[in-house]
Amino acid sequence: MTVLLIDDDDALRAAIADTFAIAGIAVEPHADPRSALRRITPDFAGVVVTDIRMPGMDGHAVFDAVHAADAEVPVLLMTGHGDIPMAVAAMERGAFDFIAKPFATDHLVASVRRALETRRLVLENRRLRAELPAAEEDFPLIGTTAAMAALRAAIRQLAQVEVDVLIEGETGTGKELVARMLHRQSRRRAREFVAIDCAALPDHLADEALFGSRLAQGRIGDADRGTLFLDEIDSMSAAVQGKLLRVIEERELPPVGGGSPRSVDLRIVAAAKGDLAQACAQGRFREDLLYRLETVRVRIPPLRERRADVPLLFRYFLQEAAERFGRPVPDLTAPVEARLMTDPWRGNVRALRNFAVQTVLALPVTDGEDGTLPLAEQVARFEAAVIVEALTKAAGDVTSAAQALSVSRRSLYDRLQRYGLDASEHRRPG
Incomplete structure (x- = not known):
């Protein structure tokens, strides 16, 4: 600057x-x-x-x-x-x-x-706005929390270096989007980004689909001079893991029909749905393959660890859903605001996006599992939403928020603990 x-x-x-x-x-x-x-x-x-x-x-x-x-x-x-x-x-x-x-x-x-x-x-x-439309999943890395700022900084830094990356994150956090951002910001951006869902690849088809045959070069070959994204890599069988290890170590595809191995220039980004170290301990994943893949680890935080980003993300998804269905962007009701700030969002960004669609279509606010929320839960979530709003206005200052809500600091701290809220998430930088 x-x-x-x-x-x-x-x-x-x-x-x-x-x-x-x-x-x-x-x-x-x-x-x-x-x-x-x-x-x-x-x-x-x-x-x-x-x-x-x-x-x-x-x-x-x-x-x-x-x-x-x-x-x-x-x-x-x-x-x-x-x-x-x-x-x-x-x-x-x-x-x-x-x-x-x-x-x-x-x-x-x-x-x-x-x-x-x-x-x-x-x-x-x-x-970020320029990158988001190119993301096929449309799960933007929007957020003002320190965790998201650190994630975006890590992506910018890693995109410029030729190392393999292992992405860690729960379901719906946007692992493929991170992989695509690594590709689009790298020197390989003009080449192919090849995404392979290992969980959707039957074992009897994996060999030909990944490594090729006499008639086709396979998906790994398609990624030559580009980026290969292996999603849910822990779903691979032991036999396929062994062949993949060879590709990662030598950057060569196995010979087909008696020919010679073929060199490939790849950057490999992998993601797993579970803990790969635990999978190794249970004998479900090769330890030597894990060591090759984890040159650098990138962790995507779940929504519950960056709850202050939820309203910003939700507004983005509301606008997206309203444009998609030709509906106006709705005003947020108390039950909607309450759920935003208290739901654990086990499906993370994907679940939040689905909730935005439900809100635009004026569907009843539910708990996502058992139907309409009971009154006590609605009241609790409304109270949590009011507290969050006060904390935001007070820039995370608990004393100021307590004064605005006309409650004691101790009472407010009790409620923060009850609802799993963190005042520090609402502090503004500087």
Whole structure:
């Protein structure tokens, strides 16, 4: 992330640039606004800090030009005391902040850091929105919790290195989506992504389907120079596991009809429905195959570990379902909100998506197993939803939430424990 610093005063520009450098912020000083504006593109990773009073092209013209190129690039205006009304007017039109001269350097640095973080989030959201439509499962990795931020960061990092990956996650968490994101962000993106559901592959057909025959090269061969995704790999028989081990170790397909082995250039991403270490202990999975597959492990957290992301995900799925069925996006009723915040979501994102469809179609709110919820459960879930809303407004501060709800801190803590709620999930970064 970079700061484009624009000021025609050479001494002041140099001093401010030194301030940013000391603070560890990358900076590009510009005396001419036009040279700086040539750097502004929709994917520009940075912000603009500009003086207002400059000959030829003032700060307002700079703001207008930046805004025209990308309205979400933060612009900070440096202004003398007499220009403050103009700076305030610019903020009303969308400027990020103004810094009145003379200013304290720590105030300038703090404001720029906020602007850089705002821009980082904008670019991150754009990237995610661009990737989501390409995901065949449409299970987006949406979320603001630390767990999801760490998962997205891990995917970005691992996509750039040629290592095999083992994805761990419960049913419905989106393991195939993670595999596809690893592929789409890698250097192999122009080649095939071949997904194989090992559980749906009968043992008597596995040999030909995976390794090929005289008439066809097989699915592993289809993935040459691309990515091979092996889902539910723990469903493979011992015989097929042995052949797969050879492919992983040598990157060669076994010879067919007396021919020679054929080299394949693969990146292998595998996922299992259960604990592979336990499967090895029970003799159901080869230990040497596990060691080959688990070069890097990526764990997808279940919804119950990131409950603060549930409302955001649900709104996304509501919009998706409303467009699919040609219905309006419904308002959330108390029973719906209550279930969102208390249901264990054993089916994870897939179950949440199904619930969004049911909500759009105005089907009764149920517990997902036994029919309509009893009154006591509806009341409990409603209370939990109210508590979650208070915690969100209070940014996870239990004392403030307790005051808003007119209950004691001890009483609120008791309810948090009863409903399995974690106040820390609602704290905002910074």
